[in-house]
Amino acid sequence: MADGPVTTMGISRQSVQRIADLLVADGLAEYRPNPAHRRAKLPAPTEAGLAAVRRITPGRAELAARLSELLGGEAEFRRVADTLERLGQALDRL
Known part of the structure; x- marks a missing residue:
């Protein structure tokens, strides 16, 4: 809540x-x-905050690409992400 x-x-x-x-x-x-x-x-x-984002971004992109591949491609990755988004919204409403 x-x-x-x-x-x-x-x-x-x-x-x-x-x-x-x-x-x-x-x-x-x-x-x-x-x-x-x-x-x-x-x-x-801050500059330190921007540097942290720059360090995180390449790793996130690589992780997303690997996960997409393991899920069977970009379309399936999008379907799973959309489902998780709907789940989160439903949980927020509970």
């Missing part, structure tokens, strides 16, 4: 805030002024 209002992605604002705070604490993000809202700050990646 969500700990507050749910966003369109099925994630509560509090959950997003907690993750953002953890990223800031780890030096992977920082809060910047939000021109649209005086009190709310916008999280933005």
